[in-house]
Amino acid sequence: MSMTSATPAARYIGQSVTRKEDQRLLTGHGQYVDDITLPGLLHAAFVRSDIARGAITRVDADAARALPGVVAVYTWSDFHGGFGASWHAMLGEELMVPPPLAITDVRHVGDPIAIVVATSRYIAEDACDLIEVDIDAQDAVVEFSTAAEDTDNLVHAGWGLTTNAMMAVPFTPMSPDLDQAFDDAAHVVDCTIRQNRYVCVPMEGRGIVADYSTGRDELDVVCSCQSVHETRNFFSRYLQIPESSVRVSARDVGGGFGQKMFVFREECAVVLASRLLGQPVKWIEDRHENLVAAPHSRNEQGVVRLAIDADQIIQAITIDHVGDVGAYPACPAVMNPQLLPGPYKIPRLGFSMNMVWTNTMGKGAYRGPWMFETTAREMAIDNAARVLDIDPIEFRRRNLLAAADLPFTSPGLQVFSEITPLETLEQALEMLDYDAFRAEQKAARAEGRLLGLGCSVYVEPTSMSGPTLATEGATIRVESSGKVVAFLGTTSHGQSVETTMAQVVADTVGVRYEDVTIVQADTQSTPYGPGTGGSRTAVIAGGAARQAGEVVRDKIVQIAAHHMEADPADLEVSNGVVSVAGTPARSMTVKEVADHAYRFADQLPADLGAGLEATVRFKPTRFPTWSNATHLCVVEIDRDTCVPHVVRYIVSEDCGRMINPSVVEGQIFGGVIQGMGGVLLEDFVYDSSGNPLTTTFMDYLLPTTTEVPEIEIGHIETESTTNPGGYKGMGECGAIGAHAAVANA
Amino acid sequence: MSTNHDVKVTVNGRERTGTVEARKTLADFLREDLGLTGTHLACEHGVCGACTVIVDDRAVRACLQFAVQVEGTSITTVEGLATDGELNPVQRAFMNEHGLQCGFCTPGFVVSATALLASNPDPSDQEIREGLSGNICRCTGYQGIIRAVRSAATEMRASQ
Numbered sequence: 001m002s003m004t005s006a007t008p009a010a011r012y013i014g015q016s017v018t019r020k021e022d023q024r025l026l027t028g029h030g031q032y033v034d035d036i037t038l039p040g041l042l043h044a045a046f047v048r049s050d051i052a053r054g055a056i057t058r059v060d061a062d063a064a065r066a067l068p069g070v071v072a073v074y075t076w077s078d079f080h081g082g083f084g085a086s087w088h089a090m091l092g093e094e095l096m097v098p099p100p101l102a103i104t105d106v107r108h109v110g111d112p113i114a115i116v117v118a119t120s121r122y123i124a125e126d127a128c129d130l131i132e133v134d135i136d137a138q139d140a141v142v143e144f145s146t147a148a149e150d151t152d153n154l155v156h157a158g159w160g161l162t163t164n165a166m167m168a169v170p171f172t173p174m175s176p177d178l179d180q181a182f183d184d185a186a187h188v189v190d191c192t193i194r195q196n197r198y199v200c201v202p203m204e205g206r207g208i209v210a211d212y213s214t215g216r217d218e219l220d221v222v223c224s225c226q227s228v229h230e231t232r233n234f235f236s237r238y239l240q241i242p243e244s245s246v247r248v249s250a251r252d253v254g255g256g257f258g259q260k261m262f263v264f265r266e267e268c269a270v271v272l273a274s275r276l277l278g279q280p281v282k283w284i285e286d287r288h289e290n291l292v293a294a295p296h297s298r299n300e301q302g303v304v305r306l307a308i309d310a311d312q313i314i315q316a317i318t319i320d321h322v323g324d325v326g327a328y329p330a331c332p333a334v335m336n337p338q339l340l341p342g343p344y345k346i347p348r349l350g351f352s353m354n355m356v357w358t359n360t361m362g363k364g365a366y367r368g369p370w371m372f373e374t375t376a377r378e379m380a381i382d383n384a385a386r387v388l389d390i391d392p393i394e395f396r397r398r399n400l401l402a403a404a405d406l407p408f409t410s411p412g413l414q415v416f417s418e419i420t421p422l423e424t425l426e427q428a429l430e431m432l433d434y435d436a437f438r439a440e441q442k443a444a445r446a447e448g449r450l451l452g453l454g455c456s457v458y459v460e461p462t463s464m465s466g467p468t469l470a471t472e473g474a475t476i477r478v479e480s481s482g483k484v485v486a487f488l489g490t491t492s493h494g495q496s497v498e499t500t501m502a503q504v505v506a507d508t509v510g511v512r513y514e515d516v517t518i519v520q521a522d523t524q525s526t527p528y529g530p531g532t533g534g535s536r537t538a539v540i541a542g543g544a545a546r547q548a549g550e551v552v553r554d555k556i557v558q559i560a561a562h563h564m565e566a567d568p569a570d571l572e573v574s575n576g577v578v579s580v581a582g583t584p585a586r587s588m589t590v591k592e593v594a595d596h597a598y599r600f601a602d603q604l605p606a607d608l609g610a611g612l613e614a615t616v617r618f619k620p621t622r623f624p625t626w627s628n629a630t631h632l633c634v635v636e637i638d639r640d641t642c643v644p645h646v647v648r649y650i651v652s653e654d655c656g657r658m659i660n661p662s663v664v665e666g667q668i669f670g671g672v673i674q675g676m677g678g679v680l681l682e683d684f685v686y687d688s689s690g691n692p693l694t695t696t697f698m699d700y701l702l703p704t705t706t707e708v709p710e711i712e713i714g715h716i717e718t719e720s721t722t723n724p725g726g727y728k729g730m731g732e733c734g735a736i737g738a739h740a741a742v743a744n745a
Numbered sequence: 746m747s748t749n750h751d752v753k754v755t756v757n758g759r760e761r762t763g764t765v766e767a768r769k770t771l772a773d774f775l776r777e778d779l780g781l782t783g784t785h786l787a788c789e790h791g792v793c794g795a796c797t798v799i800v801d802d803r804a805v806r807a808c809l810q811f812a813v814q815v816e817g818t819s820i821t822t823v824e825g826l827a828t829d830g831e832l833n834p835v836q837r838a839f840m841n842e843h844g845l846q847c848g849f850c851t852p853g854f855v856v857s858a859t860a861l862l863a864s865n866p867d868p869s870d871q872e873i874r875e876g877l878s879g880n881i882c883r884c885t886g887y888q889g890i891i892r893a894v895r896s897a898a899t900e901m902r903a904s905q
Contacts, residue, residue, distance in 0.1 A: 018840060025848030026836040026855060028783015028823035035782035122768065203787045203795060203849040203883050254785070254849025255883050287788040494847030494884045662843040662889075669886030670846065697792035697881070705874040705887045734886075 011574075012503040012513045013725070016662035020498040020518070021252075030252040033207040033224045034284045041209070042071055044270055044283040045124035047114040047131050048293060049106035052140035052359040052690025053155070056104055056113065056133065063130040064116060069123035072277060073131065075114045076101045079272050085237040088230060088262050090468045090530060091331055097234075097262070098328040098362075100269035105158050106135060107327035108359050109692055110293030115269045117281055140359035140690035144324030145301050147356040155327055155357040166325055166332060166355040171318075174338075174411045175348035181316040185307035189384040193376045195739065197299035197324070197685075198678040200366050201702060202493070204254020205290035206264060210271040211280035217241055219275075221248045223267060226256045226491055227531025230468070232523040234263045235271060249522040253493035257674070257735075258365030259295050260493065261533050262330045266293075291700055292692050295364020296684060299324040300335055300372040304380035307348070312390060314399050316348035317341055319376055325355050326362035333369030336461075338412030340373045343421035343459040343628055344399045349411035359690045365533065367671055367735035374458040378740035382454070392455060392744070393425075393434065400425060400457060403718070414461075416626055418728075420654045420716050421457055424630040427714045428652035432632050450637040451647075454745030456737045457631075461624035462535035462729025463722070469534060471619045473527025474544035476505060476552045478612035480598045482576065482591025484509055484516045486548070489529020490541050491521040494670075495731060496663045497537055501545050503659055504725065508549030509556070510573030511590055527615065535729025538659055539625045543723040544618035551614035558608055559593050620722035627728035629653035631672070631737040635745035644680055646707075646742065652714040656728035664730060665713050671734020672711055677703040679742040750813045756781065757825030765812045771805075772796045774812035775822060783823040783852045787881070794880030795853040797860075798822045804860035823852035826859060834904075835859045838897035839890070846884035854880050858894045866902055870895065 024030050061073040079100050086097040102111045113133055118124035139153045147155075147164040155164050173179070182188055208223040219239060225231050228248040236243040253260065266283060274281040285294065300323040307316035323334035337351035368374075385392035401408055402422035409415050437453060444451040463469075475487040486505045490497050502516040509516075519525055529541065553573050560578040561568040564587075570580050579587035594612055596603065601610030634648040651668055658664045681701040685693040694700040719726030749764045756779060763778040772789075775781045775798070787795035789808045796807040799821040826833045832840065835858045845851040854877065861868065861876040868876060873894045882890060 016843070019843070021848065022840040022845065023832075025845055025851050026823075026832060026839055027827050028781070028852050030783075030848050032782075032785070032849065034776075034786070122766070201883055203793065203847065203881065204785070205787075252848060254787075255847040257883070287790065287793075496846065666843050666846055666885060666889060669888040670884045671886075673886035674883070696790055697788050698790070702881050702883070703886075704878045704881060705891060706878045708887050711886060711888055 043121040049111040054135040054137040058134040060132040064127035169353040171352040173350040186310040187308040190305040194301040198682040200257040200259035202255030205285040207284040210274040212275040214278040256493035295330040297366030318350040322354040328362040330364035335372035336370035368732040371736040382744040419628040424652035454633040456741035463539040465623035468530040472540040474548040475615040476548040535731040538727040631741035633741040633745040646709040654716040655730035657726035675738025755819040771810040772807035797853040838893040842893035844889040844893035
C-alpha cells in the first residue's frame with residue numbers, strides 16, 4: 001500500500017493534556033505488585049547477612065521450620081542445580097546475576113542466606129528471627145579508592161580471584177599531542193572530585209509475585225520492574241522453559257530510576273521457591289532491605305586535570321578514575337570517559353578507569369549512570385576558575401560549543417549535532433539576570449552573607465544503541481468500535497507513557513486522545529521492548545508508535561476512499577472523522593471505517609486486507625539522540641548553622657520537540673531534586689567494617705517539601721533528526737546536571 | 746499463640762468488621778482484610794507518609810497504628826475521597842498540576858493535603874510546605890504537589 005495522506009497537524013503533541021494514569025492513581029485504584037492476591041498465595045522473607053565478609057559456618061533453621069504457618073525454609077543447597085543461565089541480554093553473558101542465596105560465604109551486609117516461605121509475611125518474618133546463622137567474620141574491603149591495592153582482603157576470593165579490580169583501563173590518551181598540551185599550557189589545574197554513594201530509593205521497593213504452575217510448566221510473574229520482556233527472557237533461560245511459557249507483567253510501578261532495570265537475585269529465589277512448592281509466592285521488600293540490599297549507585301572518584309592556555313581556552317582534560325561497584329553489581333555502571341569533555345570545544349582527552357569490588361551493596365543503574373563525567377568536569381571547571389581567579393561563567397562561555405559550531409567531533413569520538421550548550425547557558429543566565437545576581441552577591445558578601453552560584457552544563461546521550469536497546473515495537477489497532485489501542489513494549493514507572501504515547505498515536509492516526517488506550521508492560525500482548533530506561537521511550541517507542549500509526553491511518557484512508565468513491569489523496573483524518581479536504585460534508589467516521597474493516601470485510605476490494613492493525617519496529621537513524629541543558633543554582637549558607645539553603649534553581653534545556661511540556665518539566669523537577677538531595681542530604685554510609693549506618697529514612701535523609709526550591713525551567717526546542725517526531729530523551733537530565741550545580745554553588 | 750480480636754470500624758462511610766491479631770497494623774488490615782489497596786506502604790516506620798489515612802478527622806500513619814486501636818472510629822482512605830467517581834478538589838488539582846508521576850506516594854499526599862485543608866482552609870506557602878513535610882515523593886520534586894495544594898485551597902475557598 002502506498003503512503004497517501006499527509007500527517008495531520010499536531011493537535012495533542014505539545015500540549016500538557018490530562019494524564020491517562022491519574023484517575024486510577026489518585027483514587028487508590030492503581031495496581032502495584034503488592035496489590036496482587038492469588039489463591040494459595042504464600043509470602044517470602046529473607047534472612048540476610050549482618051556481616052560484610054565471612055564464611056558461613058552454620059545455618060540452623062529447625063525452629064523456623066517448626067513454626068506453624070511456615071511452609072518452607074530454603075538455603076543454597078535447595079536451589080543448587082535447579083536453574084540455568086542467569087544473564088541479561090543487555091549486559092552480556094559474562095555478567096551473571098549472583099546466585100539466589102549465598103553459597104558458602106557472605107560478601108556484603110544484606111547478602112541473602114535463606115528464604116522463608118510462610119502463609120503470611122508476619123509469620124515469615126517471625127521465622128527469620130528463629131534462624132541461627134554463624135559467620136566466621138573476616139576483614140571487609142570498604143574504602144574503594146584503595147581497594148585495588150589490597151591483596152590481603154579479597155572480595156571474591158571465593159571465585160579464586162587474586163585482586164579486587166573488576167576492570168582496569170590504563171591511562172589512554174585519546175589525542176597524540178596530549179602531553180604536549182600540558183607542557184605548553186599556561187595553567188595546569190588539577191583536583192580530586194569524589195561523588196558520594198546515594199541511591200535510587202523508589203517509593204515502591206522491589207517486589208514480585210511468582211506463580212509457577214507445575215502442571216503446565218508455566219511461570220506467571222507480576223513484578224515491580226522496568227522491563228517485562230527482558231524479565232521474561234531471563235526467566236525463560238533461567239528455568240529452561242520457552243519464552244511463551246513465561247508471562248511477566250507490571251501494571252503500575254512505583255518508581256525505578258534505574259534500580260529496577262534488571263532481574264534481582266531475590267526474584268530468582270522467589271521464582272525457584274514457587275516452582276519447588278507449586279504455589280504462588282509473593283515477596284515485597286521492606287524499606288530496610290531496599291536501602292541495604294537493592295542496587296546502590298554513584299560512589300566514584302577522579303583526579304581531573306585541565307590544561308588551560310593564556311586565553312583561558314581549555315586545551316586538554318584528563319581523568320584518573322576509580323569507581324566502586326560493590327560486591328555484586330547489577331550492572332557495573334560507571335562514568336563514560338568519552339563524555340568527559342562534555343559540550344565543550346576541548347580538543348584533547350585522556351583517561352584511566354578502574355572499577356573495584358568492595359564488600360558493600362553492588363552497584364546498579366541510577367538516572368544517568370555514566371554521569372560522573374559531568375560532576376567531575378563541571379566541578380573541575382569551577383575549581384580552575386577559582387584557582388585562576390576568573391569568572392566561571394565567562395570561562396565556560398569561552399569554551400562551550402554553540403549550535404553554530406556543529407557538527408563537532410569530540411576527542412572522545414562523540415559526534416554532536418542538534419544541541420545548544422552555549423544557548424542554554426545564555427538563556428539560563430538571562431532567567432537569573434546574571435549581572436544583577438553578581439551585584440546582589442557582592443552586596444551580600446559585604447554584609448558577611450554566604451551567597452553562591454553554581455553552574456553545570458552537560459550533554460546527554462539519550463536513546464543509546466547497544467545490545468537490545470536500538471529498537472522498539474508498536475502494534476496499533478483500531479477496534480471495531482473505532483477506538484484505538486496501541487500495544488507498546490514499554491513499561492512505565494512514572495514517566496506518563498500512557499499519556500505521551502497516546503498523544504503521539506492520536507495525532508498520527510487522526511483520532512481523539514480520549515479514544516486512544518496504551519497497553520504496555522505485559523509480555524502476553526505487547527511487542528518486545530528492552531524496557532523503559534536510558535531516556536529512550538519518547539524517541540524510540542515514540543518513533544514506533546508514529547510509524548505504526550501512519551500505516552493504520554493510510555489504511556483508514558484507503559477504506560474510506562473506496563466507500564466514499566474519493567481520491568485517497570483528497571482525504572484527511574482528524575478527530576476520528578475522515579473527510580474530503582475542503583468539503584467536510586463528505587465524510588465518514590473512523591468507527592464506520594472500522595465496521596467496513598471487520599464486520600463487512602468481505603465487501604472490501606481484494607487488495608485491501610481485512611482488519612485495521614499495523615505492527616512496526618522502529619530504529620532511530622543514528623545513535624545516540626543528544627539532548628543538553630544548563631543548570632544554575634543559587635545557595636545561601638547560614639553562617640551560624642552552616643545549613644545550605646537553595647534560593648533559586650534554574651534549568652534551561654533542549655529536549656527537542658516536547659510531546660507534553662508538563663511531563664518534561666516533571667521529569668526535570670524530579671531529577672534535579674534527586675541530584676540536590678545527593679549533595680545536601682542523601683549519603684549512604686558504611687562504617688570501616690562494612691556495616692551500613694543509614695538503614696532507615698531517619699538516617700538516609702530524602703528531600704521533603706521544606707527543603708526544595710521552586711525550580712524555574714526554560715526550553716529551547718531544537719528538533720532531532722534521529723526520529724520522525726523530532727524528539728529527544730530527557731528522563732535522566734535533571735539528575736545528571738544537579739549534582740555539580742549544587743556542589744559548585 | 747496470638748489471640749485474635751474483633752474490630753468494628755466505619756471505613757469510607759461503610760461499617761466494616763474483621764478479626765485480627767493484636768499485632769496487625771491498620772495498614773495491613775485495610776489492605777489485606779478490607780481489600781482497600783490504595784493505602785500504600787513505603788517505609789513502614791512512620792517517616793514517608795504514603796500510608797496516611799484519616800481517623801476521626803485526624804491524619805494518621807496507618808503503618809504505626811494497630812488495627813485494634815481504631816475500634817469504633819470512622820476512617821477515610823484514599824478510596825473514600827472521591828464522591829460517585831468525582832474527584833475531590835485536592836485530587837482534581839493534583840491531576841491539573843501534574844502533582845503525581847509514579848503514583849505510589851500519591852494516596853498519602855492527597856489524604857494529607859485533604860486533612861490539611863480541612864483544618865486550615867487558607868494556608869500560606871510555608872504552611873503548605875510544613876503541612877506536607879511528613880510525606881515523601883521521589884518523582885516530582887514536590888513542584889506540582891505544592892502548586893496543586895495551593896490551587897485546591899483557592900478553589901475550595903471560592904466554592905464555600
